[in-house]
Amino acid sequence: MVTATPSAFAGDRVWADTVDSRRAIPASLQHADGHDADASGAWAASSASTDRPEVRIALPPPALRLPHGSDPHSSDPDDSDPLGMSTLLYYAVGLTGYDPQADRWPLHRAVASARCLYPTECQVLLPHGIYRYDAAHHHLLRTAELDPGSVARLLDDIGAHAALVVTSRPERTARLYGDYAPRLCAQEAGMTVGALHLTALASGLDVEIHQDPDTLSALCDGWLDADVDADVEYAMAGLAVAPRPGDTTSGQDWIPSELARIVRAxxxxxxxxxxxxxxxxxxxxxxxxxxxxxxxxxxxxxxxxxxxxxxxxxxxxxxxxxxxxxxxxxxxxxxxxxxxxxxxxxxxxxxxxxxxxxxxxxxxxxxxxxxxxxxxxxxxxxxxxxxxxxxxxxxxxxxxxxxxxxxxxxxxxxxxxxxxxxxxxxxxxxxxxxxxxxxxxxxxxxx
Ligand SMILES: Cc1cc2nc3c(=O)[nH]c(=O)nc-3n(C[C@H](O)[C@H](O)[C@H](O)COP(=O)(O)O)c2cc1C
Structure with a gap:
């Protein structure tokens, strides 16, 4: 059982408004002044607004082949990344393509995003703290230092070695789409959860998706700040990951035989x-x-x-x-x-x-x-x-x-x-x- 003080989890009203939405393209788009929101904003977000010293961890290169075990030349997992977070993050929220000829929307991620505004983030809860995945550099950036004892208890409660929290910053999408943004952001968050889940399976990890507000609040305790005026970050879902005993995949799963290449394409x-x-x-x-x-x-x-x-x-x-x-x-x-x-x-x-x-x-x-x-x-x-x-x-x-x-x-x-x-x-x-x-x-x- 996990408990925590409430924070900016996704039960917030912002996600409740458009459940009945039957609109097609929002009116705000028709009045766009021709300058879309700066896509780079989505990549620049960081803990820059705080006074904390920045702690960055460069991730090792992601595997070039998935499913796990399909590359006879692959080396053993890096000691610095025993769970394979590098591969998991790259094939779900990573920057996979760049179009130098595009004046708008030049960056492409593993998951589609309306107008490449990328409101979705992934925060990684490791025993030593919570880190935001910085897709542009393939780094982890420390979001907050957490009490190791509390993190260990929480991870133990959900049977995980690490947890991922998919978050959304609707402000990025709202700059272009106005109050239609929550729908687009919730859709993209769901797609990202699907991508993390599929990549985790292909990486030989056990993975469980957590949607309930109590677990989400617990996962976000101590770092997700609900008291900011703009660019609020909302937790949308959590994923608990752990090594899969025996390193086998269930025959029931759908895992494309060349998943890594396919995600890149x-x-x-x-x-x-x-x-x-x-x-x-x-x-x-x-x-x-x-x-x-x-x-x-x-x-x-x-x-x-x-x-x-x-x-x-x-x-x-x-x-x-x-x-x-x-x-x-x-x-x-x-x-x-x-x-x-x-x-x-x-x-x-x-x-x-x-x-x-x-x-x-x-x-x-x-x-x-x-x-x-x-x-x-x-x-x-x-x-x-x-x-x-x-x-x-x-x-x-x-x-x-x-x-x-x-x-x-x-x-x-x-x-x-x-x-x-x-x-x-x-x-x-x-x-x-x-x-x-x-x-x-x-x-x-x-x-
Ligand atoms: C939730 C969501 C809504 C989208 N809606 C539209 C849309 O209404 N019209 C459109 O042309 N493309 C739409 N797209 C496609 C994106 O514009 C496209 O994914 C983006 O340009 C990135 O390209 P890529 O997926 O090739 O990387 C949508 C994508 C997502 C994830």
């Missing part, structure tokens, strides 16, 4: 998502089904609109929590429905005609509100976000881009996809397609 496509009209391989659907069936926070259903997939009839397919495989709901040309759902200000958001498939993730919103009240919004987005990240990785396994796009009408999606429960809401739209080399120049960033 993942991308969302160019500014306008206009893929080539090539069919995706049938194996994409198998990967998607398994990835979603084994998603760590399973309270989320997926609807798949197949447009161009080899050996697969066009139509709407569905998979529900815990059930592998796709069930055909309706065989039909999906494009007219997609073009009704996926609109931004009355215009179709992307080229659904050439996209291979589009995934919609739906959550039991009404049930979550009943159960968790104000905290429902954070929880449903964690579950859907974790699944969404898996969709992006499953697509990347087949050399395809997956684009999260919030330009859609949730009511139209509910109707067109045939959702029967009025309490269910679509929270993610992801289009999948082959974009060739038109995603911009991506220089790999490897530390």
């Amino acid at each position: 993942r991308h969302s496509g160019p500014l306008i998502f206009d893929p080539g009209p090539e069919p995706a391989p049938r194996a994409l659907l198998d990967d998607l089904a398994l990835a979603l069936a084994t998603s760590p926070l399973p309270d989320c259903s997926a609807y798949l609109c197949v447009n161009r997939v080899s050996e697969t009839p066009c139509g709407i397919y569905r998979t529900t929590p815990g059930c592998g495989g796709w069930q055909l709901v309706a065989e039909r040309d999906v494009v007219p429905g997609l073009e009704r759902i996926g609109q931004t200000d009355g215009r179709v958001s992307l080229n659904f005609r050439s996209a291979a498939a589009t995934v919609y993730l739906a959550v039991p919103r009404a049930r979550a509100v009943e159960e968790y009240g104000d905290d429902a919004f954070r929880r449903v987005h964690l579950a859907a976000g974790a699944a969404a990240h898996r969709v992006t990785i499953a697509a990347a396994c087949h050399g395809l881009a997956a684009r999260v796009h919030n330009g859609y009408d949730a009511a139209a999606a509910h109707h067109a996809l045939g959702l029967s429960d009025p309490g269910e809401t679509v929270v993610f739209q992801l289009a999948i397609g082959r974009v060739g080399n038109h995603a911009g120049l991506r220089l790999p960033v490897v530390f």
Whole structure:
């Protein structure tokens, strides 16, 4: 049992406001003055505002191959990083690509981020303190010194050797998106949780996700400061990690055989998502089904609109929590429905005609509100976000881009996809397609 004084955990009202959000693109975006929020801000955040001396730990280079054990030339884990935090952080929150030609949004991380504003941070609780991952330098920066006895008790309580706290700074996204930011930030936090979970499994770690406010408060005790006016950092989820006894992975898990390479290659496509009209391989659907069936926070259903997939009839397919495989709901040309759902200000958001498939993730919103009240919004987005990240990785396994796009009408999606429960809401739209080399120049960033 863990207890702690309340801090800026995610039960805060900021995450409660937009649980019903059915907006597409926010009005604030239409009035943007052409200068997006400075993406570098997301990388510059540090404990600079405090008087504490900066303590930096350079992490060893991340493994170039995952899953763990797939590289015959890999050396033993570094003594300075016995749990492999370097690899875990790099393939989930690390800086993986740099586009020197892009005047806006040149930096890319392992996980997608709306307009590359990167509101998500990862804080690492180690026996000697709490450290923020500095993706730009692949360092850990000490956030606070903590009482080693309390940390040891807390880690012991949750059966962990280390804990990760995924946090969000909505102010970064709000500079561009106004009060639509919490939705984007909660989605990205969920995707980051999914990325950390998948990377931990592939790294040979046992990993458990903690969402409950008591554990989150305990994990944040002594370092997460709720009393600041701007750029508040909110804890969204905790992950407890420990070495896996016997160094085996469960046969039930979905771990792509070249996960490290695939994460480095993942991308969302160019500014306008206009893929080539090539069919995706049938194996994409198998990967998607398994990835979603084994998603760590399973309270989320997926609807798949197949447009161009080899050996697969066009139509709407569905998979529900815990059930592998796709069930055909309706065989039909999906494009007219997609073009009704996926609109931004009355215009179709992307080229659904050439996209291979589009995934919609739906959550039991009404049930979550009943159960968790104000905290429902954070929880449903964690579950859907974790699944969404898996969709992006499953697509990347087949050399395809997956684009999260919030330009859609949730009511139209509910109707067109045939959702029967009025309490269910679509929270993610992801289009999948082959974009060739038109995603911009991506220089790999490897530390
Ligand atoms: C929560 C979320 C919402 C997004 N919404 C949109 C959107 O509405 N329209 C769009 O074109 N891209 C959207 N994106 C895609 C991002 O702009 C894209 O991930 C970003 O440019 C980074 O590119 P990368 O994923 O290739 O690194 C969204 C991404 C996330 C994570």
